[in-house]
Amino acid sequence: MNDTFIKVTSEKLSLDECYQFVVDQACGGIAVFVGTVRNSTKNKEVTQLDFSTYKPMAIKEMQKIANTALEKFEVKKIAIHHAEGVLKIGDIPVIITVSAPHRKAAFDACQYAIDTLKKTVPIWKKEYFSDGEVWVNAHP
Amino acid sequence: MNITILLFGITTDLLKASSLSLSIEKNSSIKSLKKLLLDEYPQLSKINTYAIAVNESYASDETILNENDVVAIIPPVSGG
Numbered sequence: 110m111n112d113t114f115i116k117v118t119s120e121k122l123s124l125d126e127c128y129q130f131v132v133d134q135a136c137g138g139i140a141v142f143v144g145t146v147r148n149s150t151k152n153k154e155v156t157q158l159d160f161s162t163y164k165p166m167a168i169k170e171m172q173k174i175a176n177t178a179l180e181k182f183e184v185k186k187i188a189i190h191h192a193e194g195v196l197k198i199g200d201i202p203v204i205i206t207v208s209a210p211h212r213k214a215a216f217d218a219c220q221y222a223i224d225t226l227k228k229t230v231p232i233w234k235k236e237y238f239s240d241g242e243v244w245v246n247a248h249p
Numbered sequence: 250m251n252i253t254i255l256l257f258g259i260t261t262d263l264l265k266a267s268s269l270s271l272s273i274e275k276n277s278s279i280k281s282l283k284k285l286l287l288d289e290y291p292q293l294s295k296i297n298t299y300a301i302a303v304n305e306s307y308a309s310d311e312t313i314l315n316e317n318d319v320v321a322i323i324p325p326v327s328g329g
Contacts, residue, residue: 227327
């Protein structure tokens with residue numbers, strides 16, 4: 110029995126796949142986070158994003174997050190999926206689902222997972238504007 | 250010894266490559282690798298900070314490099 114489901118893929122992410130994985134009869138709730146590509150950054154229109162990954166390490170780091178979430182919070186199952194390649198406005202780069210007997214743990218674990226993913230998982234996005242492109246976070 | 254260093258994100262643009270090869274003394278630390286990198290590739294100073302991964306895990310400055318290690322420069326991440 111596996112309680113974690115990690116994926117980095119150039120295919121379209123499936124909310125249903127992440128949801129179905131965490132469904133559990135012992136759970137009273139499922140928290141879901143879906144990241145979506147926003148149409149602007151600092152009032153500048155974004156045309157698309159390109160996600161590149163250090164895939165084997167990204168998978169390892171995402172697995173660590175999932176394992177830690179299971180240890181740290183009273184949760185049952187967790188799925189973390191991330192997309193790579195070119196995404197258009199409204200597309201989904203990341204989905205996290207967590208099931209838990211009680212909702213607070215599900216919310217907390219879900220927040221922990223997305224916050225940590227943004228800090229540690231080796232994935233980079235390049236934002237494209239009508240007049241150029243920029244690697245996000247590269248110049249803090 | 251020679252090591253291959255994988256590049257990602259902005260560093261692929263700065264160094265115009267997806268990997269590079271570097272000659273470094275045996276038993277060098279990550280700290281000395283970073284210094285060597287900056288000497289050989291001053292373009293790297295354009296990013297404020299970056300991490301080094303060894304064998305697909307984040308390495309500390311004290312980590313010692315071994316032959317055949319898979320080394321990567323990890324610029325600030327921006328997933329999610």
